[in-house]
Amino acid sequence: MFKWWSKIVAAHRSDDDTEQGKVIEFFFPQLKMGFFLRMLIVAAVSLLVFGVFLMPCVIDGESMMPTYDDHGLTFCKRWSYWFSRPERGDIVIINYAPRVYLLKRIVALEGDTVEFRNGTLLINGKKVDEPYVRYMSNWNLKPRTVAAGNCYVVGDNRSQHINEHIFGQIQLKRITGKPLF
């Protein structure tokens, strides 16, 4: 492969400063130390950026519609809660299982009482205004208190049947971050 590559490079390489020459040089660079060094740096930086800070996520499911469409792509800002605590209304990415994350909205924090009455969300007995919920819902859920070290998360798409929609109380330590967009 290197021979084949070198032949292409040799055939086109020279002091070709034309546009064509530059394009060819871009796609068929000389395999010198500098090239491998650049590759190594790009790989290391990518690994750091996308492995530690901005985790790529593909959305698989309709539980956050219409805020997030099915099959969408986003990135998880992992630093979001390094220096702050989650708040009501935050959209968060939750570590659910190995290689499976949930995208949900925090509706209640520890100590709050959560209830659904005919599709209306009540926190501590008070109706919550939720402009992001666009689809009709008929959910009914008896009041329950969020335990210490937990928060209560729900998706924006309440038109799904209450038994099919994954929502509820989850440990705060499972929150991985916020979506970038």
Added chain:
Amino acid sequence: MKKTTAKKIVVLLLLAVFAATATGAWFYFRDRDKRLLRELVTELEDMSAKRQGRSNALALLDAATPERVFAKEVEIISDHPAMKRTMKVKELGQLMLAMKKSCTSTQLDISIDTITVNGESATVSGNALFSGSSSRGGSFREARNLELECAKNAGKWKIVRIKAYSIIRK
């Protein structure tokens, strides 16, 4: 950039990668018990898996010797009341066989958060995702908080108690 400088940087980067790998490997392998417990979890994953297209006979053979992983009696504690019981290892093996028979594929993924070793007993905590497809059609995906309590007998770790709780509670 001068050639010599580039070379120095490459050598330094390679040394850094080597040092990081060596440190990681040292942390990973320094504790023999933890390594054995990780292997036990991997064996449990393998035993529970049935790959698509793998014949029933071979898949069943994988789960035919549950005593490789489990102690003679295993206590199962779950938030599902029907699953709260103590099972003999053979009974557990039969349950696994029955489950594999009714599925075309199964997969168990366990991600370990912590391993605590205390003499002859240990606790492995993490998450488990059990997924697959049923022979009748349709697929399933169940995630649980998992805690495996293990005991060491004749130098071998075996699971004595499984605690599985819902990760998200309505």
